[in-house]
Structures are given as structure tokens and as C-alpha cells.
Amino acid sequence: MSQDEPERIHEHYSLFFSERTDRLHAMLTNCGHELTTSRSYVWDGLKRGQAELVIWQYTLSGMGRLRFGENEYPIPPGSAVLLVVPENHCYYLPEDSPYWRFLFVSVYGSELVRLVTDFRRSHGFLLQHGTDSPVVASAWELLKKCREKKLDNRYRASAAAYDFVMSLFSEPAGRGTHAQDDFLKRVHAYALANLSRPLSVGDLADAAGCSRWHFSRRFQQLEGKSPHEFVTDLKMRLAVRLLQTTNGSVKEVAENCGFEDASYFCKVFRNHYGVSPAGFRSGAES
Numbered sequence: 447m448s449q450d451e452p453e454r455i456h457e458h459y460s461l462f463f464s465e466r467t468d469r470l471h472a473m474l475t476n477c478g479h480e481l482t483t484s485r486s487y488v489w490d491g492l493k494r495g496q497a498e499l500v501i502w503q504y505t506l507s508g509m510g511r512l513r514f515g516e517n518e519y520p521i522p523p524g525s526a527v528l529l530v531v532p533e534n535h536c537y538y539l540p541e542d543s544p545y546w547r548f549l550f551v552s553v554y555g556s557e558l559v560r561l562v563t564d565f566r567r568s569h570g571f572l573l574q575h576g577t578d579s580p581v582v583a584s585a586w587e588l589l590k591k592c593r594e595k596k597l598d599n600r601y602r603a604s605a606a607a608y609d610f611v612m613s614l615f616s617e618p619a620g621r622g623t624h625a626q627d628d629f630l631k632r633v634h635a636y637a638l639a640n641l642s643r644p645l646s647v648g649d650l651a652d653a654a655g656c657s658r659w660h661f662s663r664r665f666q667q668l669e670g671k672s673p674h675e676f677v678t679d680l681k682m683r684l685a686v687r688l689l690q691t692t693n694g695s696v697k698e699v700a701e702n703c704g705f706e707d708a709s710y711f712c713k714v715f716r717n718h719y720g721v722s723p724a725g726f727r728s729g730a731e732s
Contacts, residue, residue, distance in 0.1 A: 452508075452545050455481035459592035463600045470600060471557035474607040475499065477588045481508070481547040482539055491535040499531040500562045500611075503550040504575060504582060510548065511540040512572075517652050519572055519632075521546075526573040526581070528566060528614070530559065535571075549585045553607040561611050570656030574628065575617070584613040629654055630668060637677060641684050643704045647673045682718045685711075689727045696723045 458478040503510070504526040512519045512527050513536045521527060521537070529535055539546045575582050588606055597603045636653035637645060650673050651661035665673050681703045688699045700711035700723075715723045 452481055452483070452547070454483065455479055455547065457589065457593075459589070461592075461597060461603050463603070470555060470604045472555040472604045472608040472611070473553065473558075473600070474588070474597065474603045474610075475552040475554055477549075477551045477585065477592060479549055479589055481545055483545045485539060485541070487546070488536065488538040491529060491531050491533040494531045496532055498554060498556075498559045500553050500558055501527070501529045501531065501550065502552075502581075502585070502610075502614075503527050503529075503537065503548050504585065506547045506549065508545040508547050509540065509543040510537055510546045511543075512537045514571065514655065515652060517636075517655075519655060521572075524574055524576070526575055528562060528571050528573055530562065530566075549582065549589075551585050551588060551610055553611065555604075555607070558607060558611050562614075565614055567657045568660055570654065570660065572655035580617045581610075581613045584610045629664070633665065637680055641681055641704055642702055644706065645677045645704060650677070678714065678718070681705075682715060685715060685723065686719075686726070689723055699723060 456478075457480065458476060460476040461474050503521075505521050505523050507523050509523070510521040510527075512521055515534055520540075527535075527537060529537070573581075588610060591597050591606065597606055633650055633654050637650065640649070647662060648658050650665075651658040654661050654665075656664070662673055665676070669676060671679075685699055685703045688694060688702055692699070694702070696712065697708040700708040703711065705711035705714075712722055715721075715726070719726060721729065
């Protein structure tokens with residue numbers, strides 16, 4: 447091992463209890479602390495069976511990456527993913543990160559899946575946890591209990607799983623200033639990179655990593671305008687720049703701003719600036 451290569455960590459605990467005396471609706475599957483440098487570290491949410499499972503994974507250092515649906519998201523230090531299996535996601539060690547050190551907790555049971563599904567509707571699947579986070583503290587505590595073999599029966603393991611999920615609700619992750627900045631940066635970057643095509647609220651919500659309802663409410667609170675107004679403002683600014691600096695037709699400008707209908711583009715432009723695109727260009731040239 448070279449001096450620059452981090453020391454590998456692989457502390458995993460998996461729980462299995464043979465007795466099935468009664469049905470429990472919350473159970474700890476496994477937890478761990480790991481540092482991986484392997485490019486073969488890839489977990490696909492559609493290739494882990496059909497049994498429902500909840501996975502929380504938190505970056506301590508290095509960086510991971512998540513593909514969720516059609517979008518990609520970095521998982522830097524202080525960030526966590528909250529995922530459900532089966533689901534169209536994949537998390538892995540990306541090429542631009544030499545290693546990924548993280549904590550993880552996996553739980554199952556109908557009640558926990560229900561709680562986490564409800565939580566994600568409000569908070570999304572990308573979370574931010576501070577250094578004093580009760581969620582991170584709960585994960586470390588689970589590791590300690592497993593290391594000391596204190597979760598030695600189904601009931602203690604079930605209670606520990608439920609307590610961990612409850613810690614998510616005791617600390618609504620992603621409401622700090624850093625998380626708000628990260629939320630807005632993701633949305634702005636995605637919108638600016640995709641102005642040349644139609645952009646829906648659903649597209650922006652996917653880029654932000656949360657439900658459409660939660661995204662619209664949170665975006666309005668942070669930006670003081672609706673997502674639709676935000677996208678329209680960006681597209682109109684781009685239209686002005688293109689009208690001022692290129693010789694493209696109004697139809698070409700409309701297409702470059704993601705409008706499939708040039709007449710609708712002209713209507714939106716007039717509503718925004720009080721003049722048609724052609725009139726604006728003529729005025730700019732005069």
C-alpha cells in the first residue's frame with residue numbers, strides 16, 4: 447500500500463435470527479463502516495431481489511455517486527442517500543474519486559418501508575447531515591451494539607431498526623444553509639445545462655432529488671418564485687442574448703430556448719418584455 451492510499455476499512459455486521467415466533471414489521475438487516483477503493487463497488491437497486499429493503503448510506507470522506515432514474519448525483523462528505531429496493535437506482539465509487547468511506551444501515555419490514563416512503567416524499571432521497579446529526583450518531587451506535595453483540599435477539603434488533611428510522615424524523619435532514627445552497631445549485635446547474643429543450647417541474651424535481659410536490663414548495667420558499675417562473679426567466683434571458691448576438695431567425699432562437707412552437711415563444715416573450723422578439727431585435731439594432 448502506498449503512503450497516499452487510505453487504509454481499507456471493512457466492518458460489516460449482518461443479522462439473522464432463525465426463530466420466527468411472530469411477525470415483526472421492523473428489522474435491522476445489516477450495518478457497517480467501510481472504505482472502498484474498488485471500481486467494482488457497484489450496487490444496482492434493480493438487481494437485489496424483489497424483497498423490500500431500505501438503505502441509508504452516508505459519506506464520511508472521499509466521494510460516491512448515485513444514478514437515480516435518468517439523473518446522476520455526487521455523494522460528497524456530509525451527504526447521505528436514502529434508497530428503497532427494488533428501485534431504479536445505482537450507487538458506486540466514481541472514476542474521479544480515489545476512495546469512498548461511508549457508514550451504511552439497511553433495514554426492512556412493512557412499517558419501516560412505509561415510514562421511509564413518507565419521509566422521502568417530504569425530504570427527498572438525497573440528505574445532508576451535520577457532524578452533530580442524531581442520524582449519524584444512531585448509525586455509529588448501531589455499529590457499537592453489533593460489535594459488542596448486544597443485538598442478540600429479534601426484538602432488540604427490531605427496536606434498534608425502528609429507533610434508527612425515527613432518528614431521521616427527529617432531524618429533518620437537508621434544512622440547513624449548506625443543504626439549501628446545494629439544493630439550489632443542483633437546480634440552477636441542471637436548468638442552465640438544459641435550456642435548449644422543454645423543461646418541466648418534474649425534470650427539475652428529479653434533478654433536485656425529491657418529489658414534485660416537495661420540490662415546488664421548497665423552491666418557492668427559497669427562490670421567492672415558482673419553478674415555472676424561474677425557468678421562463680432563464681429562457682427569456684437566453685432569448686435576449688441570442689437576439690442581440692446572433693443573426694438566427696426568431697424560429698431558431700425559439701428552438702435554442704427550448705420552445706417547440708415559435709408562436710408560443712413570441713407570446714411568452716411579449717408577456718415578459720412587452721415587445722415581440724422581432725421588435726426587440728429591431729430596437730436593439732436601432
